[in-house]
Amino acid sequence: MAVNRIPCGWCGKIARIDLTSKQWTVEIPDPETLMKFIGGRGLAGFYLRDHITLNWDDPDMPLLLFTGPLVNTPSPTSGRMTIMSRSPLTGTIGDCSVGGSLGVQLKSAGFDGIIITGKSDLPCGIEIEDHAIRFASAESVTGMSTSDACRIFKPKGAVAVTGPAAERGVLYSNVIIDGHYAAGRNGLGLVFASKKLKYITVRGTGKTGIYDSEELRRAKEDILRLVAASPAIMGHFGISRFGTGALYDLMDARCMMPTDNFRNSRFHCASSMNAVAYAKQYHPVKTGCRGCHIRCKKKNRDGIHIPEFETMSHFSALLGNCDMKTVIEANRICNDLGMDTISAAVTLACYAEITEKRLSPEQILRLLSETGTQKNPGRDLGVGAARMAQQHNRPEFAMAVKRQELPAYDPRGAYGMALAYAVSTRGACHLRAYPISHEILRKPVATDRFSFEGKARIIKINEDVNAVVDSLTVCKFVFFAATLEEYARVFSAVTGLQVYGQDLLKTGERICYLERMMNAQNGFGKADDDLPSRFFETPGYISPTKKNDPINRDRFMRALADYYTVRGLDENGMPVLSRAKELGLV
Numbered sequence: 001m002a003v004n005r006i007p008c009g010w011c012g013k014i015a016r017i018d019l020t021s022k023q024w025t026v027e028i029p030d031p032e033t034l035m036k037f038i039g040g041r042g043l044a045g046f047y048l049r050d051h052i053t054l055n056w057d058d059p060d061m062p063l064l065l066f067t068g069p070l071v072n073t074p075s076p077t078s079g080r081m082t083i084m085s086r087s088p089l090t091g092t093i094g095d096c097s098v099g100g101s102l103g104v105q106l107k108s109a110g111f112d113g114i115i116i117t118g119k120s121d122l123p124c125g126i127e128i129e130d131h132a133i134r135f136a137s138a139e140s141v142t143g144m145s146t147s148d149a150c151r152i153f154k155p156k157g158a159v160a161v162t163g164p165a166a167e168r169g170v171l172y173s174n175v176i177i178d179g180h181y182a183a184g185r186n187g188l189g190l191v192f193a194s195k196k197l198k199y200i201t202v203r204g205t206g207k208t209g210i211y212d213s214e215e216l217r218r219a220k221e222d223i224l225r226l227v228a229a230s231p232a233i234m235g236h237f238g239i240s241r242f243g244t245g246a247l248y249d250l251m252d253a254r255c256m257m258p259t260d261n262f263r264n265s266r267f268h269c270a271s272s273m274n275a276v277a278y279a280k281q282y283h284p285v286k287t288g289c290r291g292c293h294i295r296c297k298k299k300n301r302d303g304i305h306i307p308e309f310e311t312m313s314h315f316s317a318l319l320g321n322c323d324m325k326t327v328i329e330a331n332r333i334c335n336d337l338g339m340d341t342i343s344a345a346v347t348l349a350c351y352a353e354i355t356e357k358r359l360s361p362e363q364i365l366r367l368l369s370e371t372g373t374q375k376n377p378g379r380d381l382g383v384g385a386a387r388m389a390q391q392h393n394r395p396e397f398a399m400a401v402k403r404q405e406l407p408a409y410d411p412r413g414a415y416g417m418a419l420a421y422a423v424s425t426r427g428a429c430h431l432r433a434y435p436i437s438h439e440i441l442r443k444p445v446a447t448d449r450f451s452f453e454g455k456a457r458i459i460k461i462n463e464d465v466n467a468v469v470d471s472l473t474v475c476k477f478v479f480f481a482a483t484l485e486e487y488a489r490v491f492s493a494v495t496g497l498q499v500y501g502q503d504l505l506k507t508g509e510r511i512c513y514l515e516r517m518m519n520a521q522n523g524f525g526k527a528d529d530d531l532p533s534r535f536f537e538t539p540g541y542i543s544p545t546k547k548n549d550p551i552n553r554d555r556f557m558r559a560l561a562d563y564y565t566v567r568g569l570d571e572n573g574m575p576v577l578s579r580a581k582e583l584g585l586v
C-alpha cells in the first residue's frame with residue numbers, strides 16, 4: 001500500500017542526538033519506511049542497518065530507543081518499546097522489548113524514537129520534555145544504584161538508567177526502566193556506558209492521533225474478551241494472578257527445569273520454591289506496564305519485587321539453591337547493579353561447575369555483588385559464561401548460544417525450543433520464538449515435544465509473529481489469547497491503513513530477515529546456530545516413569561537445514577539476494 005504522508009498513530013518525528021557535540025536534530029521518517037518496519041524492533045533495525053559492522057563501543061554506533069504506532073493509545077498492552085544497538089555480549093544485533101512508562105512518555109513527548117550517537121566527555125543524562133531535549137551532568141549519580149538513581153529522577157517522568165555494572169564494564173549490563181522494568185539480555189547497559197550516558201528521563205503531555213476511535217474500542221473489546229477467557233493469562237493459576245512464575249511447577253513437572261548448570265532437569269526443592277510459595281510468603285499485589293490490565297508484575301506492600309520466572313528458576317534450581325530469600329535478594333542485587341539476571345545466574349552456575357563447588361546462599365549473593373562492582377573473584381564473572389569458560393579451558397561448561405546464556409527451559413524437553421535457541425538472532429532467547437506454547441502449554445495446537453517434525457516452520461512463524469509484536473511494541477503475553485488478526489484490526493483503527501494479519505506476518509518476516517542479514521555482515525552463520533554439546537551428549541532427567549534423553553544431533557542438524565529452507569537462507573544459514581529482494585530489503 002502506497003502512503004505519502006505520516007498516518008495517524010505515529011508522531012512523524014525521530015530525534016537524532018549527538019552526545020559528542022550535545023546537539024540534536026529532528027528527522028521526519030519516510031512514510032514508506034514506517035509501513036515496512038512499523039516501529040520498535042523493526043524500525044530500530046532499519047536505522048541500525050548501515051552501522052552494524054561498527055564495534056559496539058564505536059561512538060558512531062547508534063543506540064536506538066523506538067516506540068510503535070499503538071503506543072499512547074488505548075490499544076491493549078501497547079505501553080512497551082524497544083532499545084537496540086550492537087550487543088557487547090554477543091556481537092550480534094542486540095535488542096530488548098521493555099515495559100514501564102518510557103514508551104508512552106516518549107510518544108507523549110512527540111517522538112516515535114530517538115537515535116543516540118557520539119560520546120560525552122563526562123557522565124551525562126538526556127532529559128526530554130514535550131518536543132525539547134536537554135543535556136545534564138550525571139556526575140552526581142555516577143556509581144549510584146539503579147533504584148537510588150530512579151528515585152532521584154522520578155519527578156522528571158519516565159526514567160531509564162544504568163547501574164554500577166555498566167560503568168565497570170560487565171558485558172551483560174542492562175538498563176532499568178522506572179526502577180523495576182529491565183531492558184535485559186545483550187548488554188545494552190554497556191552501550192549506554194560506552195557513550196558516558198547514565199540516564200534518560202522523558203515526560204510528555206501530547207496525545208497520539210487515532211483514525212477511528214470507535215472501531216478501536218470495538219477491536220479492543222474483542223481482545224479483552226479473548227484475554228478474559230485465557231486460562232494461561234487470567235485463569236486461577238495464570239500469569240495475571242501469579243506472574244510468569246506460574247510456569248515454575250509446570251517446567252519441573254515436564255523435567256525441563258534447568259538444574260545444576262543444566263546437568264539435571266528436575267529440582268528437588270521445586271514444590272517449596274514455586275509461585276504459590278512466594279505468594280504465601282510475600283502476599284504480593286499486581287502491578288504492571290502503563291496501560292496494561294493483565295498486570296503480571298508482582299510486588300508486596302514493603303516494595304519487595306517477586307522475580308520473573310527465569311530469575312526464580314535460575315537463582316534456585318540452576319544453582320541448587322533452596323532458599324527463597326536468596327532468590328529475592330539476588331534479583332534485587334542484579335536490578336540495583338544493573339545486570340541481566342539470566343546471564344548472571346548462568347555465569348555463576350558455570351563458575352560453580354568449573355570450580356567444582358556448590359555455592360552457598362551467601363556465596364551466591366557475594367559473588368553477584370562482586371561481579372557488579374568488579375571486585376575479585378567476581379571480576380572474572382563479568383565477561384559472561386562463554387568467555388569465562390573459555391579462559392578456564394572448559395568451554396563445554398558454558399550454557400550459551402552465540403555467547404548469550406540460556407533461559408530457563410531445558411531444550412532436551414522441547415525440541416522446538418532447542419531449534420529456537422540455536423537460530424535466534426540475538427543469542428539464546430525464549431522471546432524470539434516461544435514454541436513452549438505449542439509443546440508444553442498446547443496452544444494454539446499441541447505438538448510432540450520430543451520430535452523435530454514440523455518444528456522448523458513453527459519456529460519461523462513464531463519468530464515472524466514476535467518480530468511484528470515487538471515492532472507494534474505490544475506485549476507477547478497477550479498472544480496466549482489474541483492473534484495478529486485481532487491486532488491488524490487495532491492497527492487499522494489507529495492508523496487508518498487497512499492491513500490484515502497476513503500483512504503483519506510478512507512485515508515480521510522482513511524484520512527477521514534483515515536481522516539475519518545484519519548478523520551475516522558480522523560473520524554469523526551456521527557454526528553459530530548451535531547448542532552446547534551437553535544437550536547432545538547427556539540426558540536431562542531419567543527415572544522409571546520419565547526421561548529426557550539427549551537430543552539426537554543428526555535430527556537437530558536436519559531440522560536446522562529445514563529452518564534455513566523455510567527462512568529462505570542458503571545451506572550455510574546465509575541470506576540470499578532473491579529473498580532479500582522479495583522482502584523489499586535491497
Ligand code: SF4
Pocket residue numbers: 077099287288289292293294295296297475476477478
Ligand atoms: S502482561 Fe505483564 S509484561 Fe505484558 S504489558 Fe502487561 S504488565 Fe507488562
